[in-house]
Amino acid sequence: MTSPTRHISLQNAIFTAGLALGLYHLMVVSGVFVISTMPMRLTHVMLALSLLFVMIPASERLAGTTLNAALSLILTVATVGASIWMLTRWKPIAFSGGITTEGDFIAGVILLIVVFEAARRGIGLILALITFVFFLYPLLAPYLPGVLEGRASTLRRIVLVLTTDTQGIYGIPVGVAATYIIVFTIFGALLSNFGAGDFFFELSVRCTRGLRAASAKSAVLFSTLIGMVSGSAAGNVAVTGTVTIPIMKREGYAPHQAAAIEAVASTGGQIMPPVMGAAAFIMAEIVGVPYTAVMAAAILPALLFFGSAFVVVHLQAVKSGIAPNAGEQVSEEPLAQVLIKGGPFIAAFATLITMMLVGYSPFMASLWAMVVLIGGDVIWRRKIDRVFIEKLLRSVSEGARSIVTISAACAAAGIIAGVLGVTGLGSKIATLIDVASGGYLFLALFFTMVTSIILGMGLPTTAAYLILATVVAPALVKLGVPVLTAHFFVFYYGCISTITPPVALASYVAGGIAGADVNKVGWTAAAYAATSFVLPFAFVYGPGLLMGGTWVDNTAAVLTASAGTFAIAVAIIGTLTGRLAPVVRLIAAVAGLGLLFQGWLSAVIGIVLFCCVIIIDRARSKPIEVST
DSSP states (O other): OOOHHHHHHHHHHHHHHHHHHHHHHHHHHHTSSOOOHHHHHHHHHHHHHHHHHHHSOSOTTTTTSHHHHHHHHHHHHHHHHHHHHHHHHHHHHHHTTSOOOHHHHHHHHHHHHHHHHHHHHHTOHHHHHHHHHHHHHHHHGGGSOGGGOOOOOOHHHHHHHHHHSTTTTTSHHHHHIIIIIHHHHHHHHHHHHTTHHHHHHHHHHHHTTTOTTHHHHHHHHHHHHHHHHHOOHHHHHHHHHHHHHHHHHHHTOOHHHHHHHHHHHHHHGGGOSSOOOHHHHHHHHHHTOOHHHHHHHHHHHHHHHHHHHHHHHHHHHHHHTBOTTTTOOOOOSOHHHHHHHTHHHHHHHHHHHHHHHTTOOHHHHHHHHHHHHHHHHHHHHTOOOHHHHHHHHHHHHHHHHTTHHHHHHHHHHHHHHHHHHHHOHHHHHHHHHHHHHTTOHHHHHHHHHHHHHHHHTTSOHHHHHHHHHHHTHHHHHHTTOOHHHHHHHHHHHHHHGGGSTTSOHHHHHHHHHHTSOHHHHHHHHHHHTHHHHHHHHHHHHOGGGGTOSOHHHHHHHHHHHHHHHHHHHHHHHTBSSEEOOHHHHHHHHHHHHHHHSOOHHHHHHHHHHHHHHHHHHHHHOEEOOOBO
């Protein structure tokens, strides 16, 4: 066991390391330090993984032991040593056209080992194993059957490709984590420490007075508005989650439920017109249609996504016995005075949204939002004292420390993306889908869904969509799916891969804020967003969901799909007015699927089945006790 003095010293060291990591990235992003891509990513991985090994024990059993301290020290020294070697070698390697030495290979092996261990500690064994399987593919490709067979690659070549340039560990995912995600997490920590949670809680309760699940519904709406323009689910969670998750926890939601609701809402913001992030503009260019056509196709699925989220949070509140405005603590202060006191927060969010709408990058917009927030607090308080400085430093350190597990996941995802690019496995996947489906569209869609989620894990939406549009969408077009529909299908699953375990970055960020088990958050978020896993199938079979049919088709799609999402939400939560038996939940799920999949026969069947659910609920459901 560690002594109290040693524990305090360790906590101080962690705080200082987090502060150094945060200040370093703020200066890089703001332009104070001008540094090229490779050394910036190398430094980020070095600092983030070293901090992770100090913060997170090798296992719960070893926590606080001398053995854990020794293992963490060895891994930290290995990470720093190998990273410094690569920092001195990346330029000679690049300028020589890729000539490497034995020292580069040894450093690369060390870096891969520490990434595997960081992924295991930070995220879980599943991610580490998946990453390792992808790493082994180039070595085993000559011995695999059918389309998976490939040319042999040596261990040396694979290690050097993954560690000496931006194709592997230091690829796009780490680049995103090292730029705007860390800036967003620091911004979120500033909001939390400067009191934004209390302000938005009071404001949301006033605006939703008398409603059940008021804070969760406010969180869904709030996260949607920010997610619409941020284009990053994980970054959106970092900003809005520090405000919304504590509010939901105070209302009565369990930590993992609050985190899951935030992750779902933040993810869905990327599919909500009029601003859907950069990926939607890229889609318009690739498909060759106006952006307005992409928005028209996105509007109904987006509304159904958020309609489902509203129903889910309401039914979860019913099931959990949360009374309307449970835990309400609203002062009698005039609303105008409340808004004035919250001026710095309102101004910060207004700055963030406005700058992104006019074309500034997300991290630059968040930097200026932080400036506005800090300046507003100084103006409001009219003093800079020790408390102010402590909150400022604590926010930077906390925000930086919350990035370490995300960085581990990003580094692991970089290994997977690197293997796909080097081996050509990505292009083989489209062929594999076509062959495996045997020409049957439903099977092809199912395989495409699984592939899209796997390829999208750990990547920002834009990068995920670019990979999916190249690798997977052609397989659907080959089977007769319209080009826009095929691309929207993979885009949708690329978005929701951020909340789909085992790699669910948005869920991991939310779980860290909520203090909940990240894997539990991931599975809960996937359950809450179950409708989103079905919707892409529905709009392939029913063009009305993408507003691509006649006005009759479009109207019918709106009505039946709305009813279908409600039925599926009932099945997920297991509550209507009271708790439902498993068999009744299954009936509700079948009814929802029948209503979502377009067609008069399936709609009639869905309506009849859901009417049966309502009748059974009225007659046999167990009443929910409302907590007060």
